[in-house]
Amino acid sequence: MSSEGNFLRRYIILGFIAAVALPVTTWEGFYIHQADAAIEITPNSQTSNSFANNAQLLYTLKGHNGTVKSLAFSPDSKILVSGGAENEGVIRLWNPVNGKNLGNITKAHNAAVESLLISPDGQTLASCSDDNTINLWSLKNLKFSRSFVGHTSNVLSLAVSPDSKVLISGGLDGIRLWDLLQQRPLGTLVSFDNLIYTLAISPDGQTLASGDNKGVIKLWNLSTGKLISEFVAHSNAVSAVIFTPDGQTLVTASRDRTIKLWNINTGELVRTLIGHNNWVNAIAINPDGETLASAGRDGIKLWNLTTGELINTLTGHTDWVSAIAFSPNGKILASGGFDRQIKIWGIPLKRK
Numbered sequence: 001m002s003s004e005g006n007f008l009r010r011y012i013i014l015g016f017i018a019a020v021a022l023p024v025t026t027w028e029g030f031y032i033h034q035a036d037a038a039i040e041i042t043p044n045s046q047t048s049n050s051f052a053n054n055a056q057l058l059y060t061l062k063g064h065n066g067t068v069k070s071l072a073f074s075p076d077s078k079i080l081v082s083g084g085a086e087n088e089g090v091i092r093l094w095n096p097v098n099g100k101n102l103g104n105i106t107k108a109h110n111a112a113v114e115s116l117l118i119s120p121d122g123q124t125l126a127s128c129s130d131d132n133t134i135n136l137w138s139l140k141n142l143k144f145s146r147s148f149v150g151h152t153s154n155v156l157s158l159a160v161s162p163d164s165k166v167l168i169s170g171g172l173d174g175i176r177l178w179d180l181l182q183q184r185p186l187g188t189l190v191s192f193d194n195l196i197y198t199l200a201i202s203p204d205g206q207t208l209a210s211g212d213n214k215g216v217i218k219l220w221n222l223s224t225g226k227l228i229s230e231f232v233a234h235s236n237a238v239s240a241v242i243f244t245p246d247g248q249t250l251v252t253a254s255r256d257r258t259i260k261l262w263n264i265n266t267g268e269l270v271r272t273l274i275g276h277n278n279w280v281n282a283i284a285i286n287p288d289g290e291t292l293a294s295a296g297r298d299g300i301k302l303w304n305l306t307t308g309e310l311i312n313t314l315t316g317h318t319d320w321v322s323a324i325a326f327s328p329n330g331k332i333l334a335s336g337g338f339d340r341q342i343k344i345w346g347i348p349l350k351r352k
Contacts (some may be wrong), residue, residue, distance in 0.1 A: 040222045052291045052302040052311035053335060054347050060316070061100035061342040063092050068336025070127075070323050072116040074139065077327040080334050082342055083113025083127060085322075091116065091127060093142075096332050096344055105142060108135060114156045119164040124180060126167055130157035134169055136183060141306045150176055159199040159208065166222070170196035170210055172269050175220075189225060198240050203247040207264070211238025217252055217262070229267055233260060238284050244305065251305075253280040259294055259306075271308045275301055281322050287330045295321035300335055300345075 174191035234254035
């Protein structure tokens with residue numbers, strides 16, 4: 001581990017100078033077109049400041065031909081991107097305020113789009129796939145810019161540093177780091193038998209959390225590349241990890257049907273949330289730090305993050321909910337499901 005840590009630290013200290021550039025990949029068959037979205041509007045009149053208590057279905061977005069595997073918002077909350085499963089390999093862009101389709105990247109990948117993110121500076125859309133690649137696009141014009149190749153198996157998760165400089169990818173063959181600005185590889189953080197299912201970076205950009213197929217959580221110091229700690233968090237695969245906005249708590253979800261909150265400073269288990277009747281597929285935290293959303297076979301559950309109380313359950317999908325994401329402004333929750341639909345949830349504006 002020490003040699004790998006020194007390797008990573010050397011690259012970071014050198015400011016990515018020693019990184020090896022990847023050849024530019026020509027992307028054939030890429031085009032963008034406008035498409036009509038089938039939208040259902042659910043009128044209502046309730047209004048309150050509490051998202052958990054009063055969130056209602058605003059729109060249903062249709063367009064994907066398979067499971068919606070991944071969702072992400074732009075920093076200004078004006079764009080929602082979604083990635084499809086099976087062999088669809090499509091990325092779709094939506095206006096979450098009115099539910100309209102903004103365009104599609106129809107041949108983004110050759111397999112399922114497992115994870116999506118938009119860099120905090122709003123410049124880059126990154127996607128990863130079961131085709132072992134990571135692709136980068138300009139969010140401004142959706143122009144393809146680069147493929148990151150290096151993973152030898154499915155890439156399942158992406159995370160980006162708060163300063164938009166470092167992209168981290170997790171897959172069935174470990175964790176890799178990439179210079180997002182120079183679009184170059186930085187190196188391999190770790191490669192081991194445990195399959196990496198999910199990643200998250202702390203709000204201060206100093207700590208990386210990873211969850212694997214054996215229920216193990218590992219925390220990494222991104223400045224040194226060293227492993228800080230590891231512990232068995234769940235009795236089944238870890239499906240999602242996320243830091244609270246204050247960076248003090250790590251929230252983990254698992255196929256063991258539980259959600260757990262961990263104190264980052266002490267490593268102690270703070271609370272276990274029990275309520276789902278099957279795998280917990282995804283979690284998201286409202287930027288206000290008050291509401292946790294979790295998704296599974298039995299819909300979307302909204303929890304009070306401070307007390308652990310289950311506040312509400314959102315039902316609308318006709319099958320498993322596979323992906324969820326809060327908008328950065330905290331006003332919208334997007335969910336995607338096995339039913340090929342995207343649901344937009346929020347608190348409706350008061351009608352005069």
